[in-house]
Structure formats: C-alpha cells, structure tokens
Amino acid sequence: MKRITIISGHYGSGKSEISVNLAINNKIDYLVDLDIINPYFRSRGLADLLEEKNIHLVESTIKGMTGSDLPYISGEGVVPFVNPDITAIYDLGGTENGARVLIQFLDRVKDVNEIDFLCSVNIFRPETADVKGILDTIAMYEAETQLKITGLINNTNLINETEEVDLIRGEKILIEVGKKLNIPIVYTVVEETKKNFNHKFLGERITLIRYIAKKYL
Amino acid sequence: MAKGQIFIETDRCKGCALCTFYCPVHILKLDDTQTNAKGYTPMVTFDPDKCIACGFCAIMCPDSVITVERFIKEAQK
Amino acid sequence: MPKSKIVYERSEGLSLMDNSYCPGCTHGIIHKLVAESLVELELLERTIGISSVGCSALNYDFFSCDMQQAPHGRAPAVATGIKRVRPNSIIFTYQGDGDLASIGIAEAIHAAHRSENITIVFVNNAIYGMTGGQMSPTTLLGQKTTTSPDGRTKAQGLPLRIAEMMATIPGATYVERVSVHNPQHVAKAKKALKKAFSIQKENKGFTLIEFISTCPVNWGMTPKDAVDWAVDNMIPYYPLGVFKDATVGEEK
Amino acid sequence: MAKVLMKGNEAMALAAIKAGCDAFYGYPITPQNELPEYLSKHMALNGRVFVQSESEVAAINMVYGAAGAGARALTSSSSPGIALKQEGISYMAGAELPGVIINVMRGGPGLGGIQPSQGDYKQITRGGGNGDYYLYSLAPESLQEAVDLIKESFDIADYFRNPVMIAVDGLIGQMMEPVTFDNETPKWELEPKTWAADGDRSNREKNVINSLYLDPLMLEKHNLKLKAKYDVMRDKHQRYEMINVKDAEIVIVAYGSMARIARTSIEILEEKGIKCGMIRPITIFPFPDKAFRELQDSVKNILVVEMSTGQMLEDVKIANECERPIHFYGRVGGIVPEAEEVVSQVLKIIGGEDNA
Secondary structure (H helix, E strand, O other), X not given: OOOEEEEEOOOOOOHHHHHHHHHHHOOOOEEEEEOXXXXXXXXXXXXXXXXXXXXXXXXXXXOOOOXXXXXXXXXXXXXXXXXXXXXXXXXEOOHHHHHHOOHHHHOOOOOHHHEEEEEEEOOOOHHHOOHHHHHHHHHHHHHHHOOOOOEEEEOOOXXXXXXXXXXXHHHHHHHHHHHHHOOOEEEEEEEHHHOOOOOOOOOEEEEEOOOOOHHHO | OOOEEEXXXXXXXXXXXXXXXXXXXXXXXXXXXXXXXXXXXXXXXXXXXXXOOOOHHHHHOOOOOEEEEEEEOHHHO | OOEEEEEEOOOOOXXXXXXXXXXXXXXXXXXXXXXXXXXXXXXXXXXXXEEOOOHHHHHHHOEOOEEEEOOOOOXXXXXXXXXXXXXXXXXXXXXXXXXXXXXXHHHHHHHHXXXXXXXXXXXXXXXXXXXXXXXXXXOOOOOOEOOEOOOOOHHHOOOOOHHHHHHOOOOEEEEEEEEOOOHHHHHHHHHHHHHHHHHHHOOOOEEEEEEEXXXXXXXXXXXXXXHHHHHHHHHHHOOOEXXXXXXXXXXX | OOOXXXXXXXXXXXXXXXXXXXXXXXXXXXXXXXXXHHHHXXXXXXXXXXXXXXXXXXXXXXXXXXXXXXXOEEEEEOHHHHHHHHHHHHHHHHOOOOEEEEEEEEOOOOOOOOOEOXXXXXXXXXXXXXXXXXXXXXXXXXXHHHHHHHHHHXXXXXXXXXXXXXXXEHHHXXXXXXXXXXXXXXXXXXXXXXXXXXXXXXXXXXXXXXXXXXXXXXHHHHHHHHHHHHHHHHHHOOOEEEEOOOOXXXXXXXXXXXXXXXXXXXXXXXHOOOOEEEEEEOEEEOOOOHHHHOOOOOOOEEEEEEOOOOOOHHHHHXXXXXXXXXXXXXXXXXXXXXXHHHHHHHHHHHOOOOOO
16 A cells, blocks of 8 residues: 555545555544535545544535535645655545646645545446446546546445355456556445455455444435 | 508596697697596597698606507508 | 597507506616617517516516526626527617616616626616615705605705716717607607617617606606706706717728 | 445436436525536436526526426525525426425525525425415435435426426535446326427317416415315325334334434444334425334334424424334434434433433
C-alpha cells in the first residue's frame, strides 16, 4: 500500500465504506473526507470510532457538521501531501464534481509515486455496468483531476443479494479494463457476511464491515 | 356623399365615448335619449353622410362593437 | 347602390362574450390587437393564452383560443411549462404591472433569461386596478393611490421601467414599449405584437411588448381624460420605442 | 433489465422516465439533488423535457402549465421547497390537473436540517395549500416500492385528475439498494385528455384550464365534485400492509423508513417471545383506517412510531375510534430511531410503564 491512497468512484461504488475499512485495517494516520456530494452516509459520521482507532479525521472546517450540506473543505486536507511521515486515505465524493475537489491540493504533491489513485467499480451501478461505461468514468475522473488512475477496486455488489458469481463477473470486466489501461485490480471487496466466497479474487481482499450504512439495510 | 358606413352593435356599447374623440369628421356622439341592454347610453352617428370609413372609431373601440364598411366606386373596378 | 367591402370588424380571435372591463378601459383595445395579430398571422388555432391575476384574470373567456389561468405573477412559468411540452404552439401571457412587475418579476426575468419562445403582453397602467387602486411598482412619482395617499415618494420606490430592464437580459430577443392612445399608435402597437408573434413562430426566443394603458376608474377620470393623462404623464417617464431587437441584421 | 444498485433519488428519477413522464421542472435542494441531476442527463436522452427553474414556485407552476397542456409532468423537492410549491399544487387540484410531486423530506421547521424526517406528514396529507383539497399520497418504505409506485403514480394522477405526492424521507432518497424496473405495475383505465388546453384547436372548441369560480354556487358545486373524488380515494383506494398482526398483542403503526426499522424491532421482539405486529400505511392520504378494523381482539395496545413529534398520531387516533390505548415514540431533528429504541418502548408499554 502506498503512503497515500485516493479513492474515487461513482456514488454507490462503496468509496466511504472502503476508505474506513482500509484506514482501520491498515492503521492509517489520516482519513480525509472530501465528499461534498453525499449529504448522508459519509465517513465524517464516524468521528468517534475513528478517534478511538487513532485515525485523524479531516472533514469540514466546522467540526461535527455531519448534518450539513455546506461544502466547506478543510485546509488540513493538504497535510498528508506535504508531510512525508503521514499515511492517508482520501475519500472523494461521487461524480465529477466530487473528484474536482481534489485539484486544490495537487500543486502541493511532492512525489506522485507515493500516491495510489484508485477507482472503485460496482458493475451493478448502471453507469459502470460494462467496459465502456467504466472507461468513460475513469476518463472523466482523470480529466477532472489530471491524475492517472493507478488501480481498480472490484466492489461488485447488490448489498445483501450479492452472489459469488457476480464478483467473478465483475472481475472479468475489470480485467478487460485493466488490460486497456495497463492497471491492476488492487482490491476486491467481499462483505463480511459473504465470507464463504472462496474464489481467489485478484488483488488484496477487503473483508468489508459496514460501518456507515449498516443499521438501515 | 358618404364613403362608407359604420354598423354599431348598440347593445354591446358601454358608452365610453372614446370613439367620438377620434372621429375626424365629428359625426359620433352618445345618445342620451336611450339606454341599451346593458344600461349604458350608446354611441350613435348623427350625420352618416359624412362618414369617410377611416375606421378610427372602430380601432379605438375597446369593446369591438363597430363594423366599418367602405363603398367601392364603380370607376375603381 | 355602390359595391362595398368590410374594412373593420370584430376579430374572430375574440370570443362572443363581452369583455368585463370598465367603459373606456384600454385593456379592450389591447385584447383586440392580440386577437387580430394571431388571426392575421394564422396562428390562432395553435395558440394558448395565459391569463394572469388582475383585471384581466377573466380573459380566458374573452379570447377564442385555448387558455390557462395562472397564479398571480406566475404566467411566464406556466407558459414555460406549456411551451416546453408543446413547442409548436404559440404562447402568450397577458399580465398587468402588479402581476408582472411586482409579484411575478422573477418569473418574467427568468423566462427572458432562458429565452423561452413565448410572448409577454405587459399592460402597464401604473396601478393595481382589480384590488382597488393600490400602488404598483410602475406607479408614477407623486401619483396618488390607495396605498400612497399623499402621492408616491422616492421612499416607496422609483417607478420601474420594465421594458428597459428586460432589454438588458441577454436572453431577450425583442422588447418594445407601445401605446394605444390614438389610432396611429394602435397601428404601431399591432405591428409590434405581430413582430413578436412572428419571432416566436420562428423560434427566435423571448419577446415582450409593454403597453401603456389606462385605468379611468381608479385614476378617477373620464376615459378620454385618462388617455390624455397617460400621454402627458406616463409616456414622458416610460418612453415608447424598441429597446431590444436581436433579430436586426440577422437576415444578412 | 436485471437488478441494479441505485441511489434512491436516481431510482425514483428513472422510474418516472419509465412511467412516461414527459417533463421535469425543479429546483435544487438537499437531500433530493441526485433526482434532478439524473434527469438533467437522462430526460434529454429520452427526448423529454428538463428545466431547472428559478425557484420552487416557478417549478410547480411549470408543472401546472405542462399538465394543463396534457403532458405528464413531474417535480421534486424537499420539505421547505414543497412548502413553496403549495401555491401551484393548490391550483392544480383546483383546476383538476394531474401531476406527480416527489417530496424527499428533511427536518424542519424553517430551514431545519438536511437529515431525514417525517415532519411533513400534515403538509402532505392535509392538502398543503389554500382551499379544500387533498393529494393522493404514497409513502414507500424501500427503493423497489418507490420505483413501483412512481411507475403507477402517473396513471393514478391521470385517473383522478389530481396531483399525486410521493412522500419519502431523506433516507430513501440517499440510500443504495438493488432495484429492478421490470416489475409489472397496475395499469389504470384512462380517458383521453380531451380537456387539455394543448393548443390544437383544429377539431374542437377551445379548452380553458382554470380554478376560478366567482359564483359561490358554482364554486360550491366544484368543491363538492372534488370531495366526491376524495371520497372515492378514501373508500376504494386505501393502501396498507398488515405485518405479523395475527395474534399480536401490540401493533406498531409506521410508514416509510420508519416502517423498515420497525420490521427489525418486530424481529427482535419475536426473539424475546413478544408478538408485535405492524400496520404500514402505504397511502397516507387516504389514511388506511380500514386496517384498524381488521385488528383482532388480541391487540391490546397500539404504538405509533414516527420521525416527527406525532404528525400521524391524530390520524391513528381517529382510525382507532377509541378502541385501544395509543402510545407514541418519535425522534426528530434528523435522528432516525434505532430498532432497539422501538423495542424498549414496546417493552415499556407491555410492562405497564407507558400510559397512553
């Protein structure tokens, strides 16, 4: 895992849950919530949990504004880019607007090689249901951020209705995407409730615990 | 000799008298001796032979009660 | 008997019902012009008019085309809703100064802003006629109304010049102010309306014709005095003319 | 089309397209923004109309116009925006125009907050604007139900010539769930819209869309005609779901997201050996009072659970006709009650600690 991981993807591609799981599992220093798109289900709602885990949450300039749609981005978001001792995960909002937020910090990046810019893909999202849709989405993120996507996350799921064959089908599509762009599948996400999926998926497996949306599902 | 004539739907006239001020040959007036179906004193022509069929009265009538007919001279045919 | 021809008659764009306006109110003249323009341009059968709130609220009965009655000030929004789903229809709103210049100013500006293919017939008589003669945004300085009993002062706002203002909106295609105070100006006003409807027919965008109109009853004058008062007092403040014509030079 | 994973607001938008919605007019407000955003892209692709208006007031009046011209029109908003739309909604009801309004509720009053709420219950079920009218109001509990009801809602609106309100809270708008758009939904028998002022007068007399009746006798006649329509809705078109009510000792009344959470409460109570049922209103106007007549004698208490301070409570009291004690539990401010909170409230009632 590189020092900085930026996670992009359409809303519903699981960015926030993946960010929180990765941060907790890998004892990351900073979780930067740059999601100005979703008013609900954001990692900033987990301030207490993250503090307990010693993860510094960077969110709005107004602390504790879980219920806010004011898009105040904290300047603290730049810290991981300038301090080489800090590990961080950046959680972007869905859509091109969400990706655009990142641009303000990019001129402070010292070494691009320290950054993984991942795109999380769920083939059950209509926009990313096939190779073309995914390529278009990635092209859009790259155009907005002027950063190259360095890897893919296979987050194929229908929440509780996910079957192992779905993830395998998602993987096949992502392999094709990876070939075209010459990038790997870095992670495959399997919900903890689906531990029995034995298939050896490409990339590291994230056994996902739903921290954010669990109680409503 | 009249160049035309006007027809007035007397019962629709509201007696506002606007037409009377714009008639260039001054042949229109309100008729104080009668009231129409609406209760207004309607407009009448008192000297129809002078009508030049200019249409000004009809153009200025807010209630579209005036129809204007222009005579066509045989020579112009 | 000499032969003859009809040179002026009641427009078929008007319904058979008598209009309900007070004697001498120039609303009636403006209605005729709208009706005649639509008939002469052969647009009547595909026209939908939007009645607003004010003295003209009932004019859905006076025109012979399809009509929809709108809430106070919202006629341009209603017109937008219709035009977008019925792009081949011809849409006009008929709004007074209370309706358009006050409560409905946002809807009017944004219809122009989006360059909606609609025509606004804006009737400015400087007063709220229907509700009993209150001050409107276009009431003149010094003019007495039931809510400016000592005459309008600057503190109540300087009268709004709607045509000039609408002409500044980039999306507006054609904006003209006209008057109906004599037969010559009635003819000019009709020409302006026909131009506006023609622009709409060709899908060239938003058009607004402002009419200087009268209110003999609330102004407390005879119909003819009201017309003269409008000429002497309104036209100097609300000058007549074309304020915007985005179609100029287009043909070349 | 198999199942896809969609966000509530997107799913509702696509359902409207599938329902043959001709035009959308709307204005941004959280938490429903994904709905117009989705339609801004997809309406045009389907040859339909999308307009972002200058205000909610303008948006609903555009819907009023389009509906008057015979089109299937939609608008969406959230609570404060719905309040602004009441003018046009009242005109639509008065002029007997169909149309669909989606309300993704957030907390209030005033600017309130952006988190989920059911605080608009009265705004939705009492007409909302001026005058004597009601909206047929549907309150789905899941994205699938929202999709199916929206697909049907345009038919319902056309059938009654009355606006239909889709009442969901922010949670339904924002959550992700698998949905399919292939479910068969009821098709209503609809008359051609010969009344529409659509600007095609070639084969008919002129049409007028209007809600103005200056003659009191005419207006009374019109009001009674509208009432007859609402009576038909009350008599024949109540919708509700009875969950686990057989032999239940207590019954929860909850709708929308709240019902979804109460389902979990019922499961937890079942494990504790307590038989708890639920009446889930699907229409909140007409309120499903018939459901209360189906309850058995085993039901000793009723618990109303809402994300409000008791907006639906009165309707339950009226429907209950003083048959049973009624208790209430609610959270407000955008806080969604947890299933366990509802469970402990039920335990209190059964233990005699909560007097209705």
